Amino acid sequence: DAGITQSPRHKVTETGTPVTLRCHQTENHRYMYWYRQDPGHGLRLIHYSYGVKDTDKGEVSDGYSVSRSKTEDFLLTLESATSSQTSVYFCAISVGGAPYNEQFFGPGTRLTVL
Amino acid sequence: AQSVTQPDIHITVSEGASLELRCNYSYGATPYLFWYVQSPGQGLQLLLKYFSGDTLVQGIKGFEAEFKRSQSSFNLRKPSVHWSDAAEYFCAVGAQNDYKLSFGAGTTVTVRA
Numbered sequence: 001d002a003g004i005t006q007s008p009r010h011k012v013t014e015t016g017t018p019v020t021l022r023c024h025q026t027e028n029h030r031y032m033y034w035y036r037q038d039p040g041h042g043l044r045l046i047h048y049s050y051g052v053k054d055t056d057k058g059e060v061s062d063g064y065s066v067s068r069s070k071t072e073d074f075l076l077t078l079e080s081a082t083s084s085q086t087s088v089y090f091c092a093i094s095v096g097g098a099p100y101n102e103q104f105f106g107p108g109t110r111l112t113v114l
Numbered sequence: 115a116q117s118v119t120q121p122d123i124h125i126t127v128s129e130g131a132s133l134e135l136r137c138n139y140s141y142g143a144t145p146y147l148f149w150y151v152q153s154p155g156q157g158l159q160l161l162l163k164y165f166s167g168d169t170l171v172q173g174i175k176g177f178e179a180e181f182k183r184s185q186s187s188f189n190l191r192k193p194s195v196h197w198s199d200a201a202e203y204f205c206a207v208g209a210q211n212d213y214k215l216s217f218g219a220g221t222t223v224t225v226r227a
Binding site: 031033035040041042043044045048050056058090094101102103104105106107108 | 120123146148150156157158159160163204206208213214215217218219220
């Protein structure tokens with residue numbers, strides 16, 4: 001499972017509140033990713049990181065920010081949660097030292113915004 | 115940029131029957147291709163991958179996929195499905211010098227007894 005954990009696993013919050021999701025890996029992989037999964041859309045990339053303090057936007061980055069101050073942790077923050085951000089969020093890492101290698105996924109976080 | 119299409123949203127198959135899931139990609143150069151499976155309530159698990167070489171790729175759980183450049187396809191097959199194969203399947207494409215994978219919308223497989 002590539003040693004990926006996500007916390008929390010489930011969260012219910014209210015519109016307008018900030019939310020931070022954490023992804024932790026134990027194997028010092030360089031590349032880390034945040035996706036959201038919604039029915040009919042598959043997985044869509046929110047943000048990714050290619051090293052400590054090196055991050056970039058994915059295809060659905062509006063309303064989200066990320067930080068990576070340590071190799072092992074990649075944080076996703078919803079600055080002011082909206083109902084449209086209700087989703088399942090997956091963290092992933094890319095193994096093999098190259099970004100286009102296969103990705104391994106964490107167990108996911110189910111977020112509900114009321 | 116690369117993209118993936120999975121034409122079938124939902125497939126129902128009888129236990130013991132064969133299964134084929136379609137995946138079409140769009141990318142100008144040689145793609146890196148992947149199939150993932152997601153059981154209900156679970157994360158994604160890698161079934162198999164194609165980078166280069168033999169166009170018929172074997173994966174876990176008895177799955178295989180064939181890369182056909184002329185058809186821009188990477189279809190997933192299994193000769194005889196088991197009830198435990200009921201899941202959602204995602205095709206993904208990557209490219210050299212790109213940090214990202216692009217995923218298809220997924221195909222849900224239902225297995226009937």
